[in-house]
Amino acid sequence: MDNRSIAQLLFETADLLEISAADPFRIRSYRRAAEAVESSTIQLSEIAHDAKKLQEIPGIGKSMAANIQDIEKTGTLPLREELLTKYRPGMLDLLRLPGMGPKSVALFWEALQVSSIAELETAIAEGKLASLPRMGTKQIEKLRKGIEDYKKNSGRFLIDDAEIAAEKLIAYLRAFDGMDVITPAGSLRRGRETVGDLDILVTGRACTEGKVQSAVEYTAAYPLIVDLIAKGQNKVSFRLRGGLQIDVRLLPENSYGAALQYFTGSKMHNVAIRQRALKRGYTLSEYSLARVDDGSFVAGATEEEIYAALGLDWIPPELRENNGEIEAAEQHRLPALIELKDIRGDVHMHTNVTDGKNTIREMAEAALARGYEYLAITDHTKNLAMTFGLDDERTIEHARHIREVEKEMGGRIRIFAGMEVDILANGQLDLADETLAQLDVVIVSVHSLFNMPEEEMTARILRAVENPYTRILGHATGRLLLRREAYKLNLPQILRRCAELGVAVEHNAYPDRLDLCDRDLRLARELGCKIVINTDSHHTSHMEKIRYGVSQLRRAWLTRNDVLNTRPANDFLAALRPKP
């Protein structure tokens, strides 16, 4: 079993333990072990036979090593099975609802035998919750809304999870002789934040008539399939554990471009393109662009030749939403979109001084290895106590340390001293001005949940932005995809003020954060905001997540000129709001 799946089982066990009101420290041990497994570069299945080796991993002791061995052997662990005789798997979903924690799950189970989101929904509709302690009208309404949002989002998967699933499948398919070109299409190719299902296109010698059937059989034998939905002439559909649906299509080479165009979408873009084709006497299908009158083949092997035959420049997948890209392609004025290689620095990252996993030096080396010219270390402040956030004194000490490490690096990379400063209830920052004055990069971010009217929440952030030391607004909408809704904010008002004050707004590239969606980013640019893209890395391996954020920037039609950290280090600092 892969590390991710092992970690998943440990996380689930921790959740179940929490519902059963077990020792909090024991619960934490399971979570720590799960995290250790997840981030380990060693494949645990390869060393699972050796309990001693397992115990060399920090966070894994004697019992956890035995648990992992059980998982390898049986696919689960005894404690989890035991807990599942007492509780129900659906409770793990309940925990994902905003405002639902282990105590509430346990309460609903004991009082009402509610063990799933569907049952909770029924209980709310029947008014059964009101009789329970701590369940006032506001709390019940919050849950009702949470269920609504959950249902809206469920069935979609974060892009990086989908991509990992795609990569695994592609590696499997490549082993088959003659599957020469394999490409993910659909919303994954368009760089959406989430994908509903995965479309994988395959072409090559194995996809020609007469040979394709054995390729289809091979695809349908993919070991991770839990539910084979369909197996046809040139298509296999199935579901993986976790619910992700994948459609694999095997097509001859002369249809490949047409298929890629067709299955990349979006629906609206394709409708517009097909209408355009008809106007010109063509018909476009997933197999080819053909003449309407005699059905003769016009184009199909590549997307470029199809778009060209329709009088269009090739359109990057991220733009294919029928948002003006077809007109722009016709007039040869598609923007030169920002690219991954344009990014010269990442200015939001954490170290093991707070809740990160690596040292300043390790983060700097990793940034250097990515080809960056600079980075900023921006750890948490004291208000986020759980992260061991820094107070003024420790902030200054930390900044000194950052500058020392920069010297040690011998000019190979610039390291800016910064902080991710929390916004307090009154809109003030939780570091003193004298401290902020010593930092290169001050990011202000809302971390605490403030359930208050939109105007008040907005005013709070505006106050934080007004602070003359604020240079970047982080987590601008505070949303966590698939988990809860964003803070209630007047975002246009905030972005406008940022633009006036010269405060940059951050686009957080981490897939489950992605604070600004493409619509927000478009707005930010329209309002004249400075835009910064960051990963908010808590581990050296997180830095690569920048590519997902770049996709979002591309979806928002941004070019390198629109993004501050495409500039060299000194230009970047100079472009930030000047310090008082």
Add this chain to the structure above:
DNA sequence: GCCGTTTTCGGCCCGACTGTTTTCAGTCG
């Protein structure tokens, strides 16, 4: 549960906020 070694037992990040209370439990990060 793990860890450390003043090693076999005691410590293990905690403050802000909300909603429901009338002094605090639960959730979040």
